Amino acid sequence: MNIFILLIAFSATALLTGADQLIKYWAVENLKGQPSKEFIKIGNTKILNLTYLENDGAVFGSFSGMRWVLLGITSLLMIFCIYYLIKHKKELLTVISMTLIISGGFGNIIDRLFRGGLVVDYLDVQLFDFAIFNFADCCVVVGVVLLLIQILFFDKSTSQKNKNESVQTDE
Numbered sequence: 001m002n003i004f005i006l007l008i009a010f011s012a013t014a015l016l017t018g019a020d021q022l023i024k025y026w027a028v029e030n031l032k033g034q035p036s037k038e039f040i041k042i043g044n045t046k047i048l049n050l051t052y053l054e055n056d057g058a059v060f061g062s063f064s065g066m067r068w069v070l071l072g073i074t075s076l077l078m079i080f081c082i083y084y085l086i087k088h089k090k091e092l093l094t095v096i097s098m099t100l101i102i103s104g105g106f107g108n109i110i111d112r113l114f115r116g117g118l119v120v121d122y123l124d125v126q127l128f129d130f131a132i133f134n135f136a137d138c139c140v141v142v143g144v145v146l147l148l149i150q151i152l153f154f155d156k157s158t159s160q161k162n163k164n165e166s167v168q169t170d171e
Helices: 003-032 067-087 092-114 135-154 158-171
Strands: 035-041 045-055 117-124
Touching: 003 045, 003 117, 035 067, 045 092, 067 092, 067 117, 092 117, 117 135, 135 158
Parallel strands: none
Antiparallel strands: 035 045, 045 117
16 A cells, blocks of 8 residues: 555656646747736736746745756755655655655756756746746645645644643643
C-alpha cells in the first residue's frame, strides 16, 4: 500500500510538472512580446491579467542573476522534500503538500536549466500590487500552506508538545 501511495504521488508530480511546462510553452508562444491581456475581470475591476515575464531571480526578483545558486538551493530542497515524502507517506496531507512542492520546484528547475536561467511567469494579479508568477509557484505556495496546516493542526508530535506546554502553563 505504501508503494502505491508513492507511485500515485510521483505520478501526480509528473503530471503537475508537465502541466506547468505546457502552460509555460503556451505563454511563450502566445504572450511573449505582447501587451498584457485581461484574463479575469468582474465589472470594472481587473482581477488577473496574463503578462509575459522572464524572471532570472526568485520571488519578487530576489537573487536575480544567481542561476546556479537558485538551482542548487532548489535541488537540495527537492531532495529533502522527496525524503520527507517517503518518510511521511502515511500522512495524506503531507503527501499532497510534498507532491505540490516537488512539482513546483521541478517546474522551475526545468526552466532554469533549459531557458538560460530564466523562469517564465505569466499570472499578473491586478486586484493589488503583487509579483507576476506561474503555475509552479502556485503549486509551491499551496503545498507549503497545506504542510503548515498538517504540522500545526494534525502532526501528533506537535499536538503532544502543545498539550504538554499547556499543562505546564496551567500548573
